[in-house]
Amino acid sequence: MNTAPPLSETGRTDRSALLIGALVPLTRPGWVEAGRHLLAGLDLAVREVNEGGGINGRPLELLVRDTAADPSRAITAVDDLAREGVVALAGEYHSVVARAAAARADALGVPFLCSSAVLDALTDGPTRWVARLPPRQSRGWNLYADFLLDAGHRHVAVVTQPSIYWAAGAAVLRDRLAARGATVTELDMRALAPAAVCDAVADRRATALLLLVGNPEPAVSLVKSARHDPRLAELLIGAPAGQPEFAAWVTALGDDGSAIPFLRYLPARLGALGQRTEAALAERLATAPSFVAFEGYDTVTVLAEALRSHGADRASVAESWPHLAVPGSRGEIRFSCPPGGGVRQWESAPMQVVERDPKNSNRFRILHSG
Known part of the structure; x- marks a missing residue:
C-alpha cells in the first residue's frame, strides 16, 4: 500500500528538482485530519507528475x-521556503493562516496557489502572486443560506467563536437570510455552555442551529447536547464549514453526527480522472478521501501545468493564472478575477450541501448543489 508522507517537515533532497513549498496543518491546534488529506493530495500529484x-x-x-x-x-x-528557492507555494486549510501566508508571499514575490481556504479577503488588495482553488466563502455560504431557505427555515441560530472567518460567514448568512425575511440569532460560545446554547435555541424557537465553532470542541459537545435535548427533537443542526466531512466526526459522535448538512467542494459525479484520483487517494489514506484531498491534488496539477506551459520561474507562474485551462480531478480549472476580488479565483469550482446518511454514516446524501 502507498502511504502519505510522514507528518514531519521535509527539506530538499534533489538538487535538480523544481521545489514547491507545501503549507499544511499537521499538529494541533490545527485541523490535523484536514492537513493529512491535503498533504496526501499534494504528494500524490507530485508523484504522478x-x-x-x-x-x-x-x-x-x-x-x-x-x-x-x-x-x-x-x-x-x-520566509524559509522562499530562501530555499521554491518556485511556488501551495496548500493551507485554515483561512486566517492562508491570509497571513498570502500577504507574505505577495510581499516576497512568490506565487501562492491556495488549496483550501475560502475567506473572501484572502489579501488586502489585488495581487498577481496569489490564486485560489476553492469557492469564495460568500459564494459557498450564500448557497448554504439558500438551502436553509428552500427547506423552510426562517429563524436560524448560529453559535460562534471569535474569528474573522466565523464573523465573515455569519455576516453572509445574516444578509442572505434577511433579504428573504428570515432572521439570525447569534450566540457567543465564550459566554454560554452547550446546555445554555440549547436553552437559548429553545427559547427563541429557532428551527436551525449552525455551528460556527472549532472542531472537535466545542462542536462535538454542542451536537451531543442538542441531539439529546427533547425540546430540540425537530431542530436542524448545520455545519457549513465542513466539520462532518472527516472520519473523526463519526468516531466522536456516532449516529449523532449524521444528518448535519455541510458544504463540500465536489461535483455530483466525478469524471474518469476524478475516479482514478479517488481510488489512488483512498489507497494512500486507507480511508475515503475528503474533498480536501482532491483540492491538494488539483493544486499541484495546476502548478505543474503552469511550469510546463509558462516557464519554471516565479514570475512566469504568477503570469500564467489567467491563461490556464487545466483538467482537474473535479472539472476543468480556469482562473478569473471576480468583481471586488483581490486574487485569481476558480469561479466555477463545484459546491454541494451534503449530509451523512443516518442509515449509513459512511455515505453522503446531496441536498443542494451550486
Whole structure:
C-alpha cells in the first residue's frame, strides 16, 4: 500500500528538482485530519507528475512545512521556503493562516496557489502572486443560506467563536437570510455552555442551529447536547464549514453526527480522472478521501501545468493564472478575477450541501448543489 508522507517537515533532497513549498496543518491546534488529506493530495500529484517525466525532465519536489493553524508560523514558513528557492507555494486549510501566508508571499514575490481556504479577503488588495482553488466563502455560504431557505427555515441560530472567518460567514448568512425575511440569532460560545446554547435555541424557537465553532470542541459537545435535548427533537443542526466531512466526526459522535448538512467542494459525479484520483487517494489514506484531498491534488496539477506551459520561474507562474485551462480531478480549472476580488479565483469550482446518511454514516446524501 502507498502511504502519505510522514507528518514531519521535509527539506530538499534533489538538487535538480523544481521545489514547491507545501503549507499544511499537521499538529494541533490545527485541523490535523484536514492537513493529512491535503498533504496526501499534494504528494500524490507530485508523484504522478514525476512518473510522467517531471517538468521538461526535471522532477517536482515538495518541501513541507507544518503551520499548526498559526499565522505567525506560516509567515516564518513562507520566509524559509522562499530562501530555499521554491518556485511556488501551495496548500493551507485554515483561512486566517492562508491570509497571513498570502500577504507574505505577495510581499516576497512568490506565487501562492491556495488549496483550501475560502475567506473572501484572502489579501488586502489585488495581487498577481496569489490564486485560489476553492469557492469564495460568500459564494459557498450564500448557497448554504439558500438551502436553509428552500427547506423552510426562517429563524436560524448560529453559535460562534471569535474569528474573522466565523464573523465573515455569519455576516453572509445574516444578509442572505434577511433579504428573504428570515432572521439570525447569534450566540457567543465564550459566554454560554452547550446546555445554555440549547436553552437559548429553545427559547427563541429557532428551527436551525449552525455551528460556527472549532472542531472537535466545542462542536462535538454542542451536537451531543442538542441531539439529546427533547425540546430540540425537530431542530436542524448545520455545519457549513465542513466539520462532518472527516472520519473523526463519526468516531466522536456516532449516529449523532449524521444528518448535519455541510458544504463540500465536489461535483455530483466525478469524471474518469476524478475516479482514478479517488481510488489512488483512498489507497494512500486507507480511508475515503475528503474533498480536501482532491483540492491538494488539483493544486499541484495546476502548478505543474503552469511550469510546463509558462516557464519554471516565479514570475512566469504568477503570469500564467489567467491563461490556464487545466483538467482537474473535479472539472476543468480556469482562473478569473471576480468583481471586488483581490486574487485569481476558480469561479466555477463545484459546491454541494451534503449530509451523512443516518442509515449509513459512511455515505453522503446531496441536498443542494451550486
